[in-house]
Each structure stands twice: as C-alpha cells, then as structure tokens.
Amino acid sequence: MKLFGSSGIRGITNRDVTVDLALKVGLAVGRKNKSAVIGRDPRVAAEMIEHALISGMVSAGCDVERIGLVTTPTLAYASRDFGCGVMVTASHNPAEYVGIKLWNPDGMAFDSLQQEEIESDIDAGKFIHIDWDRIGKITEDSNAVREHSDMILRNVKPASIRVVIDCGCGAGGTITPYVLREMGCEVITLNAQTDGHFPSRNPEPNDANLWMLKKAVREFEADLGIAHDGDADRMMAVDENGDFVSGDEMLAIFARYECKPGTTLVAPVDTSMIVDDALPDSRVIRTRVGDVYVAEEIKRSSAAFGGEPSGSWIFPRISYCPDGIYAAARLVEIVQDNALGVLRRELPKYPTKRGTVVCDDMKKSRVMDAVKSRLVPLGTVSDIDGVRVGMENGWVLVRPSGTEPKIRITAEAREGVDELYMMAEKIVKEFLQ
Ligand code: MG
Numbered sequence: 001m002k003l004f005g006s007s008g009i010r011g012i013t014n015r016d017v018t019v020d021l022a023l024k025v026g027l028a029v030g031r032k033n034k035s036a037v038i039g040r041d042p043r044v045a046a047e048m049i050e051h052a053l054i055s056g057m058v059s060a061g062c063d064v065e066r067i068g069l070v071t072t073p074t075l076a077y078a079s080r081d082f083g084c085g086v087m088v089t090a091s092h093n094p095a096e097y098v099g100i101k102l103w104n105p106d107g108m109a110f111d112s113l114q115q116e117e118i119e120s121d122i123d124a125g126k127f128i129h130i131d132w133d134r135i136g137k138i139t140e141d142s143n144a145v146r147e148h149s150d151m152i153l154r155n156v157k158p159a160s161i162r163v164v165i166d167c168g169c170g171a172g173g174t175i176t177p178y179v180l181r182e183m184g185c186e187v188i189t190l191n192a193q194t195d196g197h198f199p200s201r202n203p204e205p206n207d208a209n210l211w212m213l214k215k216a217v218r219e220f221e222a223d224l225g226i227a228h229d230g231d232a233d234r235m236m237a238v239d240e241n242g243d244f245v246s247g248d249e250m251l252a253i254f255a256r257y258e259c260k261p262g263t264t265l266v267a268p269v270d271t272s273m274i275v276d277d278a279l280p281d282s283r284v285i286r287t288r289v290g291d292v293y294v295a296e297e298i299k300r301s302s303a304a305f306g307g308e309p310s311g312s313w314i315f316p317r318i319s320y321c322p323d324g325i326y327a328a329a330r331l332v333e334i335v336q337d338n339a340l341g342v343l344r345r346e347l348p349k350y351p352t353k354r355g356t357v358v359c360d361d362m363k364k365s366r367v368m369d370a371v372k373s374r375l376v377p378l379g380t381v382s383d384i385d386g387v388r389v390g391m392e393n394g395w396v397l398v399r400p401s402g403t404e405p406k407i408r409i410t411a412e413a414r415e416g417v418d419e420l421y422m423m424a425e426k427i428v429k430e431f432l433q
Contacts, residue, residue, distance in 0.1 A: 001123055004115040006290035006402030010090050010099030013045040017098050019052040025100055026056020027127040028118045030136065033083030035063045039075035039144070040088035041171045041231040042194035045098040049088045053100065057086075058136035060128050067144040069194060071171040071232035072101065074148040076321035078141075079103045084110075089171075092204040092229035092310075093403065095197050107319035108299065109292040148325070149179050155318060156329045159336040161223040162186040164238075165328070166213040168203050169195040172232035176325050180226075185332060188220055203230035205311055207244040210236070218242035224335045226328045233291070234311030235324035237331060239340040247309025248272035248352065253343050254313055254327070255279055257334060258305035266297045266306030266314075269388050270354075270397050270410045277348045288385035290402060295320040350394070351417040356406040357428050364400040367407065370431040371398050375424075396424045 003009050009025065011017045029036060036057055040046035050066075057064050067078055072087050079085030085103035093099070102110040102118075110118075121127070163185045167173040173192035181187045190212060191200035202209045205227040217225040217238050225238030237245045252275050255265050261281035268289040276284050285301055287293040291312040298306040298316050307313040312322035315330065334343070359367060372387045375398070379391040386399020386408075394413025401408055407428055411421040
C-alpha cells in the first residue's frame with residue numbers, strides 16, 4: 001500500500017493517519033535501526049501519534065530519544081547522532097492533518113527506496129517483537145533546540161535590523177525569535193506561542209495568510225518580516241514596505257548570494273523564469289516538485305543551493321533538510337547590508353498565476369492523462385512532474401498535488417498570463433466532469 005507522498009506520510013487525523021498505522025511504522029523503523037530520535041510539531045494529534053511510533057520502535061528493540069516539541073530542521077539536525085530521525089508533523093497543512101516524516105543522519109529525508117522498504121514491510125507484516133529484556137530504551141533530551149541554534153549562530157554574522165516574525169503558532173516559536181535576538185536584531189514576535197489549533201492563521205505562509213505580518217511590518221517600521229509554516233522548515237518574507245516577497249523572488253535572491261558563477265542551482269519545474277534570468281552564469285536544474293527531490297538533486301549534482309518557491313530553502317553547507325530558521329538568519333544577514341525591497345527591484349518580473357482545482361485522488365491520473373493529450377500539441381512538453389508546456393511567450397504546468405486532493409496549475413508569461421491560466425483550468429475542469 002502506498003503510504004508515503006512527496007512529503008512523507010500525511011493525512012487527516014484518525015481517518016488517514018491513525019495510531020494503528022503509526023505503530024506499524026514504528027515497528028518497521030525499529031526493526032531496521034538500533035537508535036532513533038523523535039520530535040513533534042504542536043499539532044493536537046502529534047503527541048498521540050508520537051506515543052504509538054515510540055511503542056512500535058522500542059518493541060522492535062530500537063532505542064528512542066525524545067526531543068519534544070521542535071521544528072523539523074531541529075529534528076533533522078538532531079538525527080546526525082542516530083540511526084534515523086522521526087518527525088511527527090503535517091508541515092503547512094491545516095490543523096486536522098497529522099503526518100510522519102523520516103530522516104537520515106545527513107539531514108536528507110528518506111528517499112523513495114527507503115520509503116518503499118517501510119511500505120513493503122508493513123504490507124507483509126514483517127515485524128519483530130523483541131524479548132522483554134531487550135526492548136529499546138526511551139530517553140529524553142532537552143538540548144536539541146540549543147544545539148541547533150548554536151550551529152546556526154556559528155554560521156551567521158551579527159546583525160542589528162528590526163524584524164517582525166510570525167511563527168503562526170507553529171514550532172518556529174521554539175527557536176527563531178531566540179536565534180535572531182542572539183544575532184543582535186530587534187525582534188517583534190507574532191503568534192510565537194505554540195498552539196495546535198493554529199488559531200492565528202492557516203499554517204501555510206502565503207501572501208493571503210500573512211496579512212497580519214504585512215500590517216505589523218508597516219506599523220513597526222521594521223526592516224523585514226519573517227514567517228514560518230507549522231514545522232518551520234519553510235520560511236517566507238515580507239519586505240520593508242510590508243509587501244510579500246514571492247517564493248520565486250526569494251529563490252532568486254538567495255541564489256544570487258549562494259551561487260557563484262559556474263555553480264549549480266536546483267529548483268522544481270514550477271519555478272519562474274526569473275530564476276534563470278537572474279543567474280545567467282549558473283546552471284539551473286529542474287526537478288519534480290517536493291523538497292526531497294530538490295535535496296536529492298543538490299546532493300547528486302553538488303549544487304551550491306536549491307529551493308522551492310513554496311518556502312523551502314536548502315543550503316547544502318548547513319544541511320540537506322530545508323531549514324527555515326537558518327534561512328531566516330541568512331536573510332537577516334543579507335538585509336543588514338541591502339534592503340529587501342531594493343533587491344527585489346533588481347529582479348526581472350513576469351506575471352505568474354498559481355491556483356488549484358479540487359480533484360478526487362482517485363480521478364487524478366485519468367484527468368492528467370487527458371490533460372496531457374490536450375497540451376502536447378501546444379509546445380515543448382516535459383512530464384518530469386505533471387505536464388509542463390513551454391511556449392514562446394511563457395509556460396504552463398498542470399500537476400496533481402502530492403499531499404491534497406487537488407490539481408495545481410501554474411502559468412507564467414511575458415504577457416497574457418490570465419488567458420494562459422484560464423485555458424489550462426478550462427481543460428482540467430472539462431475532464432473532471
Ligand atoms: Mg513544513
């Protein structure tokens with residue numbers, strides 16, 4: 001049975017992701033590892049799922065260290081001393097979701113092969129229940145956040161700007177305000193109290209959800225606004241004018257600092273043409289959508305930097321795990337010398353339109369086949385992930401979401417982006433009937 005999507009196991013609590021499933025995942029992980037570290041985001045169901053995972057792992061003889069409520073990058077960093085890391089999180093999804101994501105000691109999420117091994121062990125019921133006197137030990141460690149903060153602080157210079165940070169009641173509240181204050185910034189926090197109901201805003205840090213941050217940056221006359229998703233592997237920003245910085249702009253700005261001429265940048269197929277235009281002296285490799293595919297390609301091609309416009313930035317000298325806290329600290333370093341609004345104005349601009357059409361998971365592949373047949377005659381087609389058609393004036397990408405019952409449409413064009421988007425949307429809706 002397929003359990004893992006592009007971001008691990010994720011679904012609605014007690015419907016898709018249950019304690020029975022978590023116990024089996026724990027048993028499968030525990031059979032293959034002598035030790036594991038486990039953390040969780042503040043979701044209401046996270047601790048319940050954590051307990052089931054722990055029971056499975058120790059029952060199979062694996063020692064488990066608990067590091068409590070942490071961000072995903074904190075857990076990924078802590079994994080360096082263990083056989084693997086286990087994070088209970090549903091990232092940016094709404095409060096009713098919960099999920100499980102597995103990590104290797106080098107900060108790389110489990111790849112498709114490792115995930116398939118777990119799936120087939122679960123399908124075959126290939127579990128071991130060890131003798132009573134050899135079951136794994138459960139220990140607790142409260143130093144993980146401090147160790148992760150120290151690592152980041154060793155890698156950034158002091159800064160003294162005024163920053164507003166919106167943690168969205170997610171796990172970022174445990175670490176990012178502290179790190180930025182230690183750098184020397186004046187930090188104003190919004191929603192830094194963790195709360196699994198996410199009462200302040202939807203955990204996804206997009207333009208529409210960050211109205212409070214944009215307002216606060218203007219009212220406090222801050223130099224920068226920072227926002228995280230629920231588990232703070234993502235980071236998005238608001239410039240000194242209180243304007244949301246798009247993911248494509250953010251990717252291009254980071255890449256300009258990280259990619260020296262001749263180096264490689266990795267980005268998914270839905271990334272804007274501005275990235276290619278902003279980095280004429282770098283090679284740009286495009287991958288399937290999903291931060292794990294970007295991370296794998298960064299490792300394979302020894303790239304200097306990579307990221308996803310959704311807010312995942314991967315700095316391979318720090319980790320293969322997207323680290324929203326390090327990204328925030330790195331952006332503060334950049335903004336200390338250059339206003340973000342000015343950096344944005346240096347970038348080319350092409351209108352982009354992104355949207356989704358609701359589509360039952362069962363129908364996705366049938367709809368995609370039909371959409372592909374319709375789009376092929378229109379231009380150069382790439383099907384590395386969904387269907388991307390490049391035309392003279394721009395491109396359009398239609399792809400099924402890996403985590404939600406939706407089909408995503410992205411269009412970018414020098415002119416006529418709305419028409420291009422609507423054309424694609426019309427085709428998708430036609431085949432949904
Ligand atoms: Mg996340």
